[in-house]
Amino acid sequence: MSAPAGTIHIYNTLTRRKEPLATIEPGRVRMYVCGVTPYDAAHIGHGMSTTVFDVIRRYLEHRGYAVRHVQNFTDIDDKIIARANAEGIDPNELTEGLIAQWHAETAVLNALPATVYPRATQEVGPIVAMIEGLIANGHAYEVEGDVYYKVRSFPDYGKLSGRDLDDLLSGARIEVDERKADPLDFALWKAAKPGEPSWQSPWGPGRPGWHIECSAMSSTYLDGEVDIHGGGADLIFPHHENEIAQSEAFLGRQPFARYWVHNGLVRLGGEKMSKSLGNFVRLREILDRGLGPAFRLMVLQGHYRAPLTYTEEGLLAAERGLGRLRAAADPAPNGLPSDPVPPGLGTPAGPTGADLEQAAAEADRGFHEAMDDDFNAPVAVAALFDLARVVNRARAEGTPPGAVEPARRKLVELAGVLGLTLDPLTPDGAGDAGPFVDLLLKVRGELRAAKQWALSDMIRDELAGLGIAVEDTAQGASWERRRG
């Protein structure tokens, strides 16, 4: 095992600086990541966010923290109601299906499941209680069945997004609702319109506003105080700003969350990808092609706070790179058995076991230094590639498998910390065709033995056309299914 020693530093959107991680409880991290509003299929922006926070969580756990990871579903809102109406189904039916799909897709992405997945519709009690508290302490008011948050009552409003209330007003893109005391006030509770799903409340039937559910759920599931509060950069304003206003006004203390962490947004064609712009790629399109791992690597090769420019070319480049890592991580490359020769003994050629152990130690150190520094995954990944090169070179130069093994294991271990599984592709992916491919290659082996090059090459070319890559080695032919 590795023995990381440094302190983890995290960039905090609130202070705009990297800060050493100091958790509320030693050895424990309370992490709240804003989940989705399930009204449509997940796109790759959700995939990026999921991957980013999965890696953060995995790394924290790797460093010994017990992470309580809460991720919500905001399963009631205008868009859900509109979509359900359009499809002629109940909103619950819509969200149930999409939430099930979400779980399936994030599992394929190899994201660890959250500790808890609370849903807004199942937390109405705590939500109502919080709104009542905000009215009681003067931070909210009711108007005709709606309840609004009084933005001017919270002096710190704007501290997360760096905004000034008067500047916001001059933005002038806020709809004027004469019933609100201030145009910037936002809804905590919306009175039900005819035909809409609703819950009973002291202000009549209605439903929660957009931001209050996260305040209530983080309070309920993380005892009102959060270590890491995360989400996409597009949530900084107004969502997280409003969450702070609600939670800190309600709890009467601050900070409600210590570290605000935001991932950069996926760009497509030079601009932000989003459902509202209509320029999105569904996550499923990538997963169905078996490129989930490549997607993860693509995300990891950029910094989590920087925007990620998504292109098909970039995804395939990641898949190629992943292939190299997989080759190095393969315990029995090209059919070679990984014999149990002790490291450092009688190495006839190539780097010695000691060389490889040193390379593994260097990779380990580089990896942890990078990840400790605000989860600098691209640098950590570079350490993986460096180690992979050392492993492949050693094999090429004749270092015995046993001497290579420690470095190979280190590669698999570190990749695993990032959620990258480096299993070889060979067995899966071809389904029932596997035995037939084996048979063809057996025949081809006979042809090659007889130097029937034209025929044997034809078999190889035809298989390539079917997406099966054949490689000849000293130990015979191996094959794998190409992804992409």
Added chain:
RNA sequence: GGCGCCAUAGCCAAGCGGUAAGGCACGGGUUUGCAAAACCCUGAUCGGCGGUUCGAAUCCGCCUGGCGCCUCCA
């Protein structure tokens, strides 16, 4: 109009004061019956102009070009 971010080799992308990580692609090799895979070699002075400094891609100013938020959004 307000707030903020970015501009690094063909593409993607780290670095954030001491003389440019990594990935993909391209080209040249080694290996191979030929391939593939793997390995080796090869490429940038960091958008432009000034300034600070012994020293700047890294700090400051201006310019140009992108982008995000201010409205639902991971």
